[in-house]
Amino acid sequence: MTVFKLPSPNASFMCLHFFVFLLRASAVVATSSKELQSLLNLKSAVQNSNPSLFASWVSTRSVCNFNGVTCNSDNSVIGIELSNRGLTGTLPFDSICQLQSLQRLSLGFNSLSGTVSADLDNCTKLQYLDLGNNNFNGSFPDISSLKNLKYMYLNMSGFTGTFPWNSLKTMTSLLVLSVGDNQFDITPFPHEILGLDNLNWLYMSNCSISGSIPPEIGNLTELIDLELADNYLTGKIPAEISRLKNLWQLELYDNNLNGTIPAGFGNLTKLQLFDASNNSLGGDLSELRFLTELQSLHLHNNGLSGRVPAEFGEFKNLVDLSLYSNNLTGSLPQKLGSWTEFIYIDVSTNNLYGPIPPDMCKRGTMEKLLILQNKFSGEIPATYANCRTLTRFRVSQNSLSGVVPSGIWGLPNVDVIEISENELEGPITSDIANAKSLTELRARENNLSGDLPPEISNASSLGTIDLTGNQFSGDIPENIGELGQLSNLHLERNWLSGNIPDSLSSCLHLSDLSLAYNSLSGKIPDSLGSLPSLNYLNLSNNQLSGQIPATLSSLRLSLLDLSYNRLTGPVPESLSIEAYNGSFVGNNGLCSSNVTYLRPCSSHSRDVRTFIISFVVGFAVLVALTAFYMFFKRRDQKDDGHSLKGDYSWDMKSYHVLSFTEDEILDSIKQENLIGKGGSGNVYKVSLKDGKELAVKHIWNIGPTNSSRSQPGTPMLSKLDSSRCREFDSEVRTLSSLRHVNVIKLYCSITSEDSSLLVYEYLPNGSLWDRLHSGNKLGLHWQTRFEIALGAARGLEYLHHGCGRPVIHRDIKSSNILLDEFLKPRIADFGLAKIIQASGGRDSTCVIAGTHGYIAPEYGYTSRVNEKSDVYSFGVVLMELVSGKRAIELEFGDSRDIVSWVFGKLKNKESVVSIVDVIIPEPLKDEAIKVLKIAILCTARLPELRPTMKTVVQMLEDADPSKLVSIVVAENGSD
The missing domain is CATH 1.10.510.10 (Transferase(Phosphotransferase) domain 1)
Structure with a gap:
């Protein structure tokens, strides 16, 4: 008889323990397999944008060793951290939310797209969700099941439609809610937020919130950051906001708020950053005098009045003050900005008066001083002449007087000096040679005097010089042509004499030139007609003599004024048009058959003029042909009616269905079809065999060198004109993608090594x-x-x-x-x-x-x-x-x-x-x-x-x- 022996109690316990272990092991294996597949699905969706990131995501490894994945002690995935990794693609939320222990999903600052599916609601253990700064589309789903969520970042992610505010009712533990910079449907302030008692960070700027800010906002007493800017909010700032005593940042700018800064606002003693600019706030700033921790205050573009509180001068942390475009009066506290590393002040367009606070650059950190359009008086403090960090110095339209400190002219980092419309005196000193970053010098309507220093040419970044209405004398420096970026030169109403420098022809970006009301003499330089961008030319009320250069006919000017000089001879026929009526008065020596107030030119004078012009033009053409025969041969062929095809290799790119060929266009680019000239190229009218008409812009990619050292009369070598290439690329890149009945249609582009063609629809009625x-x-x-x-x-x-x-x-x-x-x-x-x-x-x-x-x-x-x-x-x-x-x-x-x-x-x-x-x-x-x-x-x-x-x-x-x-x-x- 077989005897069965019962196991001992210890043996039974060990068997049971082993059985439980097997069950757990099998569960872990099953879970790991499921998690592995979920993560591999995620990898498959986005790996192409960053293959190296997912090199560790292979089935032979534990998921806990995947790059960006964290696990708990049970080896379950609790976190995915893949923010700011350049990821693209559409997220498989159905797979992601099968990770049943997932607590943290961080995918912000990528380029993820597509929609966020309702499967996200299955990530029920999520505490941290970051999908911000991506390119999603569509609406955001209801996520009411995410009751454990503490941090939710959805800002700037492309969401539209109606946001599921009701979802927030279940998220009583939420600490951070960031949904701003999404174009949601316009909705009143969502009251569901007002029940989130633990909330300390609320970012809802630029997300289409309308109506008034509810008084219950004062119940969110844990808030340290409240941002509601750039919405459609109306009404007053509620007084209850003063209960948010932990607040360090409050952003309300770009709304339609009115009323005053509410009583009790001074209780926000921890507030460091406050911006309520671009609203319709009134009243004064008195409530702000208690905010001693303020670092940045922006209240510009409101209707605020009264004085700037004297206490602002004692604020030890204030580095940034913007109060422009209000109705403020009184003087600025003289200690303002002297306690810390002050950076920026803009109090322009108010009614402030008194002296400029002298010590805002005491720590050598100030970057912008903007106080224009006020009533400030006294001298410019000498301290700012040593403020090497300044990039903007704008004090125009005040009552400042005295000599401009010489160091101001030579500040090495300043890009704008604007001192116009004051009572300032003295010269522009040679220090200006050190102003290597200066792009704009605006000093009009002062009492500045002396010669213009030749060192001004060393300020090589200058694009605008406006010295109108001063007492400058002497010659315009000949080396002013070395300012290669100069686009606007206004020297009218001074005491300048001498000739107009011929070197101005080297300023190829010059668009505005006004030298009116001086004592300039000599001839108008022919070379002004070669300036490709010149649009405004005012040389009136001088003592200029000689003939009007025929070269000016090539310019497309919105204004031409040569009146009240001593000019003689005929007005070029192309300038004798209605658009320039009045441009030649006060020149008794001028004649014209088309300008009614001028005497007609005699046939003899026309014959002499024709002979001179013909001789000069013929000689110039002869020299040019000798120097550039090979290059101009092809252009001459075009002008003589020959095809552009020749030995060129052309590349045609079409953007619409075409009914013409490349050859039809090339054969039509000839002089008889020319209908317009501009700074960017010639325009030709092309008539196709089927009767359709096109406009073709022909841009040569070759232009003259801009060497200012070439001798007069010496032909300049040619080189690739990169600015025209950029212009062509810009126009093609833009127009080829546009489709609108009120935007001109670009049919195709045709390019070769030497030139480029843009083929447009032809519009018969001009501009x-x-x-x-x-x-x-x-x-x-x-x-x-x-x-x-x-x-x-x-x-x-x-x-x-x-x-x-x-x-x-x-x-x-x-x-x-x-x-x-x-x-x-x-x-x-x-x-x-x-x-x-x-x-x-x-x-x-x-x-x-x-x-x-x-x-x-x-x-x-x-x-x-x-x-x-x-x-x-x-x-x-x-x-x-x-x-x-x-x-x-x-x-x-x-x-x-x-x-x-x-x-x-x-x-x-x-x-x-x-x-x-x-x-x-x-x-x-x-x-x-x-x-x-x-x-x-x-x-x-x-x-x-x-x-x-x-x-x-x-x-x-x-x-x-x-x-x-x-x-x-x-x-x-x-x-």
Whole structure:
């Protein structure tokens, strides 16, 4: 008989323990396998963007050894940390949320895209979620199940639609909520947030929150950071906000808040950063005098009044103060900024008076001193002459007096010196040779005197010099032509004498040149006609003699004024046009058959002039052909009607379905088809066999060297013109991606080693400038003008808001708005446009460009521009349409444009109707004034006060006069 022996109690326990171990082991194996697959699915979705990051993510290794993965003691995945790794792709949340122990998911600062699926709600143990700074689309899902969440970062991730605020009700442990910089649907302030008692960080800037800030915000007493900026908030700052005594940062800027800084606000004694700029706040600053920990205070663009509290002068940590564009009075505390490493002050456009605080650069860290448009008096403190960190020194439009400290002129890092419209004296000293970073020197309307120092040419970055209305004497330095970046030179109303330096022809970027009201003599240099960018030329009221150079005919000038000199001989025929009416008065020796107020030229003088010009031109051509025979042979073939094909190798890129060939275009680029010339190239009209007409811009990639040391009369060697190549690339890159009825259509580009062609649709009615200002207003009834304005606005709105990336045109003007056969507008000439890169956000570009009269005023104090600069330029176009006047007119006076003219009439309370073009009939003038009001908004001095183009289009649509026009036309025939 077999005897079965029972196991001992110890043996039974060991068996049970071993059995449990096996069960656990099998569970771990199963879990590990599932987690492994989840992570491999994640890898598969995003690994192509960073293969090296996922090199350790292989099935032969434990998931706990994967790069960026953390596990707990049970070897379960609790964290994925892959932020800022350059990842792209769409996240598989269905796989990620199968990691049942996952507590931390950090994927911020990548380029992840696609939607965030509702599977995220299955990550129920998540405590930390960071999907911020990515490129997702669509709405964010309901995540009510994530009850353990403490940190949620979703800012700047491309989410739209309605945010699931109800999800927050279950997240009572939430410490950080960051959902700003997403274009959610506009919604009132979500009250669900007010129940998050533990919240210490709330970032909701730029996420479409509207209505008032609820008083219950004061219940979130753990908050240390509250950011509600750039929304649609209205009403007052609630007094209950003063209960947030742990607050160190409060951001409320760019809303529509009103009222005063509430009583009790001074209780926020831990507050270090406060920004409520760009609102409609009133009252005074008295509540802020208790905020002794303040480091940065921004309250600009409000309606604040009263004095700057004296206590600000004792703030030991204050480094950044911005109070510009308010109604503040009194003097600044004299100890302001003297206690710490002060950086920045801007109190411009107030009613402040008294002396400039002397010690804001005491620690040698100050970068910007901006106090313009106030009533400051006394001398410029000598301490700032040693402030080598200064980059901006702007003290214009005050009552400052005395001699400018010599060191100011030579500050090594300053890029703007603006001291205009004061009572300052003394010379510009030779110290200016040290100002290597200086781009703008603005000192107009002072009592400065002495010779212009030749050392000014050492300030090699100078782009703008404006010394109008001073007492400078002597010659203009001959070496001024060494300023290769110079674009604006205004020396009018001084005591300058001598000749106009011929070296100015080396300033290839020069667009504005005004030397009026001096005692300059000699001839107008022929070389001025070679300046490719010159747009504004005022040499009036001098003692210039000789003939008007024929070379000026090649320029496209918005203003030409040679009046009141001693010029003789005939006015070049191409300058004898309506656009330059009045440009030649006061020159008794001039003659013209077309300018009515000048005597007609005799046939003898014409014959002599023709002989001289023919001889000079013939000799120049002979020299040029001898020096450059091989290069110009091909250009001559073009001008003689020969094909461009020759021995060129051409590359054609099409952007639409084409009905023509490369050869048809190349065969048509010849002199007889030339219809226009500009700084960026010649334009030809091409008629195809099927009757279709095209416009072709021909850009040669070869240009002269800009060596200023070549001897006069010596041919200069040629080299690749890189700026034209960049211009071509810019225009092609921009236009090829654009599709809008009010943006000119680019059919294709054709390029060779030597030149480039852009093939556009042909618009038979030329530019808006031509129709408005060259005596051909036929058909420009008010309704037509309005439709041009609205169409152009829609085109510009598309550029700013309708493209994948915003496009800044940077040269909006009436001559860049072309008209088709029905007078419908197209925005054209994108040679200066730049697509804002996504990495730069909606920031700006720092290339100075544009046309005098259309350039936004921020060019005067910053080289950085954005879409609002286009809005300003468009506002100028609207003023042209309403008034019928050019952007620059002689009647506007020295250095004044149509914006100054309009605002001057409004300031002087002249009849607004007097601005409206006289040919617009009386019943329609009110409609024109509606558009003028929009133009005034667009041309606000401060960019942030200008509407967006989306808003401009809406305002124009609301002002549509079509119904009224139809009634008036029926009654009166036409306007």
